Amino acid sequence: MATWTWFHKLASPPHFYRIAGTLTPWLAIPAALLIVGGVYGGLVRAPADYQQGDAFRIVYVHAPSAWLSLMCYTYMAIAAAVGLIWRIKLAHAVAAATAPIGASFAFVCLATGSLWGKPMWGTWWEWDARLTSQLILLFLYLGYMALRNAFDDLQRADRASAVLAIVGVVNVPIIHFSVYWWNSLHQGRTVLKEGGPGMPPEMLIPLLMCFFGFTLMYGALLCVRVRGEVLIRERNAAWLKQLGAPRAA
Amino acid sequence: MTPRRKRLAVVGGILLGVAAATTVAMQAFEDNLLYFYDPSQIQAGMAPADKKFRIGGLVTPGTIQRTPGSLEVRFVVTDNAHSMPVSYSGLLPDLFREGQGVIAHGRLQNGVFYADEVLAKHDENYMPPEVAKSIKHPVNTTTAGTTGYAPENPAVGGPSTGAPPPSPQPHAAGSLAEQFSTADSIRKPGGPT
Structure with a gap:
């Protein structure tokens, strides 16, 4: 299994700890630049929408958050499955580190959507398929985190929460396709719409910058959080004591 | 079977089982998951007669009637195939x-939909x-007849023009009709089951 050596090497905590540390600024700096640029382009440069006026600008935060909340859950479920099947502790650490990030994105998505919904739809909240399935996603994240905290033993927490993460992943395609499967209040896709984006370039480019910026921001946050997870899990390991020795002395 | 293969099979099995159960459950609750019915579905008798439900469609241009001195408004909702008058205060x-x-959320009485709440549906454009x-502007003057629906054109449509379903439309211009034609396309061809 020579092809798997890189994978096993990556899965070794000291190795990953170092790589994640080096990677963090390379993700965080472009993320910050893209988000600042995207937000400036979206909130200042882009024209107002013909129907919604300036209220449409919430899309620059709402849509990337929604996208990240789904992507984070998918990654969390994949990491949990890898951890469960191959017994890789680092994969469980990645899943555990992703959950609060994804939960935050899901919350931001719901909150901004609600703020937009009141003036545009005429309601803060409706039990529509898209809205309800997104709320379930937030609860899945919260349930995952609560389940982890219910165990004192880290290994048991890893395995039990991994099953929940895997079971919950069926909700991801439901959220994505809900606006096409059922009559819903929420509109369909704009950016990946069939026949091209339903948005002119001066609105679309800042939105894409926000999408990539948010995605890189997730990468940077993940690196920082996984390093934290590794520190907790390996607190008695020899390599960590060596690493900490010069500073302690 | 190695233990790893076994775990892979178990995880795969869980995923398949949950996906199958969810699919079956969603099919069973299909009707309850519909957030609204369009006028054609109501015409076909799919909407509940004895309780409140939601109707969705486009406000037919030229049909909005307001009663002076009150919040009362009447308008016609259409999906380009069928129409339904709505009364709301x-x-x-x-x-x-x-x-x-x-x-609109409300109750159907004698062919008129009495709404207690009206929400606007935004499209993806x-x-x-x-x-x-x-x-x-060009759409209003040239292709209004063929698109079946053109935004804010009083010349098109009375309450029940029975206009043909929207044909492929120019980008953006047909957006308002598109959002409801998406709902049309997912409706089962066999109608109510």
Whole structure:
């Protein structure tokens, strides 16, 4: 299994700890630049929408958050499955580190959507398929985190929460396709719409910058959080004591 | 079977089982998951007769009637195949206008839908006001008849024009009709089951 050596090497905590540390600024700096640029382009440069006026600008935060909340859950479920099947502790650490990030994105998505919904739809909240399935996603994240905290033993927490993460992943395609499967209040896709984006370039480019910026921001946050997870899990390991020795002395 | 293969099979099995159960459950609750019915579905008798439900469609241009001195408003909702008059008394959302997609919650009585809540449905298209203006005008004058629906054109449609379903439309111009034709396309060809 020579092809798997890189994978096993990556899965070794000291190795990953170092790589994640080096990677963090390379993700965080472009993320910050893209988000600042995207937000400036979206909130200042882009024209107002013909129907919604300036209220449409919430899309620059709402849509990337929604996208990240789904992507984070998918990654969390994949990491949990890898951890469960191959017994890789680092994969469980990645899943555990992703959950609060994804939960935050899901919350931001719901909150901004609600703020937009009141003036545009005429309601803060409706039990529509898209809205309800997104709320379930937030609860899945919260349930995952609560389940982890219910165990004192880290290994048991890893395995039990991994099953929940895997079971919950069926909700991801439901959220994505809900606006096409059922009559819903929420509109369909704009950016990946069939026949091209339903948005002119001066609105679309800042939105894409926000999408990539948010995605890189997730990468940077993940690196920082996984390093934290590794520190907790390996607190008695020899390599960590060596690493900490010069500073302690 | 190695232990690892076994775990892979178990995880795969869990995923398949949950996906199958969810699919079956969603099919069973299909009707309850419909957020609204369009006028054609109501015509076909799919909407509940004895309780409140939601109707969704486009506000037919030229049909909005307001009673002076009150919040009462009457308008006709259409999906380009069938139409339904709606009566409502209350505040309307900002986006409510002729040609706008709306969703009303209420009860059907003697062919009139008495709404207690009206929401605006937004579509997935965004554009600057000047672009919207320049797209709208040529559509209104040239292709209104063939698209079946053109935004804010009083010349098109009375309550029951029975206009043909929207044909492939120019980008953005047909957006308001598109959002409801998506719902049409997912409806089962066999109608109610």
